[in-house]
Amino acid sequence: MTVLPLIKAIAAQDAPRSLLDRCIVWGERWIFSAGFNVVSGMRDVSRIDAEVADIARLANAGARVSVLSHQGRYKDGSAQHLGDVATYLSGRLGKEVIYVPENTTESAVDHSRALAPGGVALFGNTRHHPGEESNDPALAAQFARLGDAVAVGGFSKAHREHASNTGLLKCLPGWAAHSLLIELERLSPWSGADPSVPSLAVLGGVKPEKTLVGLRSLSQTYDVVVPAGAVLNHVLRAQGYQVAKSELGEEPERCTKATLEILGSAAARIHVPNRVIIARRSGGSFADPREIRITEGIPSGFAIVDFFLESWLQDLMREFASIGCRAVIAGTPSLYLQGFGHASTQLLDWASAPRVKAILLGGDTVSELPFAGPTSTGGGSALCYLGEVDLPVLRALRENAATPWTET
Template sequence: MKLKSIKSVGHLRGKRVLFRVAYDVPLVQRGKRWAVADDRRIAGTLPTLRYLLRQQCRVVILSWLKRPGGRVVADYRMDPVARCLSKLINQPVKKLDDCIGPKVFREINELKPGGVLMLENVRFYHQEEENNKRFARLLVHGIDLIVFDAFGQAHRVHASTTGITALRPTYAGLLLERELAALGRVAQRPSQPLIVVLGGAKISDKVAVIEHLVKIADQILIGGGLANVFLKATGVPIGRSFVEDTFVDKAKRTSVNAVKVARQLYQRYRSKITLPVDLVAASSISPHALVEVVDLAAHGRIDPRWKFLDIGPKTTSEFTGQLKRAKTIFWNGPMGVFEIGKFDAGTKMIAQAIAASRATSVVGGGDTEQAVARYRLAGSFTHVSTGGGASLEFLAGRPLPALKHIIHLL
């Protein structure tokens, strides 16, 4: 995939650039104000932003934050994000209280070369998620070109992703280029053996990934809530463990039986799919829960009132052994409820094993990104993606809609 890069554009000085980013970051309340709790997604865009500023562009930043549901929610304003960015680049970032309208248009028009504006949360308008064409036109009013660095939101069909990119010349930012290059090393030209580790709660966002990667992967290791679906599909009692029984196939707009899908996948690719042989079961999702290890290999059975909340020591040993022989690793999804200490051993040991590996290691975003931060392993992987859903869509072989106007047609 060849992208139209911002570095291929000449004569940028003075251009009004809409810098589309994915600053959907966690917030924490400090005193009476909200602050950014984790600035990694902001920091990831700094190479592109600094390049634009060196070129003396007039930079207008656009993102969404959280899910305000098409209305103004004070706690989801972009003010803390603007303050954080201002500190990172050591220059003022003027934050506006809207993303469209006469006041916004005037500020964009008056912005000096090398200056930075941040627009308000685009999801304050319901027209954003409706991909409203008129709203998209208002978002690019006064804009010369778009630089798209919002990889984590590239799979969404919204006004500020697919809508705006159809209206102005659009180029890939440096973060977007890095993301696609790293994922391409997994999907298109992996060094073998390729070991894929999948966890998390749901199967709906991973069916297509399994079907696509199983053809090139040497082994797919499955843990987390995802394993519960496969275990149920193979007749293993799972008590009250979380299971995504059904999901909606967005392409076909039909309800899908997740257990049936898991059964079919396992029957077809049994030699390449490794399921847990033991799991940590607990009476509840609590630091004070009663806990035991259920050894499935020894025909152990879970208490019907309990839940599986982590992979067990035998499974962890088997998975880490597989990882030692890998030359390429892709990991998306925790192995259990890693936010609670009693259930984080599997995720922690898998994360440490991948970090210690000499293999090319690509880690999906979302909860996996949080696990990397929790165990202080940032910098220990070849690439940590800023987009969980987008990385899964890409690895499933599906097009990312927001990239339609950025891809060179060869």
């Protein structure tokens, strides 16, 4: 699908119902499904900032707003309390945001009902429940007691079917937050295939979706794909190389198996470097960096931390920059924050050229790399949308709109 038909499709009947089109009644109880998945220390609050206007619109119209958000993961114990988020959100809204650490108890429901019109409460982290990520319908029904309608934001989890987004839409009438639709509009120029414009995608980072979603889809719709990070390591493994201590992320065997299949059917030209920089890995630190050729093999205890662009890719990048192109960088290409910035710097400099229309995808990518152009903090969601021109949350919103709800 080319860019022009995509924009028309979003503007037509397939677009979800927008919160902006919904008349808010004074005193209504609303749930706002947010994506405040910020890292510890609140260093990057862009995911919160993106949703402030929607929450303010509800509150300013007299709604009683119960905000639900995820942060971290249940299975690895990284899900934290959201008190700091409530404090920050209070400052942005100019009014107190009550923090309620629970979200399914009778006490939580009482707090949601006790809100005055225009009041906002942030409830506990939805990922304190194992059923959040498995989209447990019973958990979704518990969340649904916090309101009578739901506004779905949280673009960063729009590619996930979780109890607090698609699950809620099985329980309550729902509308798409404007922040969600803004992200779709922002991504439109990079979505689908457009044979009239050269294209290049860089896929780095460590998350499985960079391989399972990004590599699979963009290798069919883009001209050139530059694997980096864990994606590159899966490509090398699929080609028979040993990668020693190099990062493989979660689900390494599944990702390598998928990579082998993807490489066999890719329409894009896939960049595989001959030369990489490796370093001895010790926990989260690296020492003894050195340059080697891939054919030499990665020594035991070492990890790939950076790589060099092949001459054919550099020539193509210069050509693309001269005639104009679109580019996606999803995931930091090298271990930039650890001081290994060769590939990252070279790709960022190219992406900043006047005729390169580039976007950075993903919260970590945006926070780690210096880039003045367009960004999207929804890494996995953005990749899913670029490839499929749809998302699970959008499908759920369309289905929800077709449901004959009886609103209270």
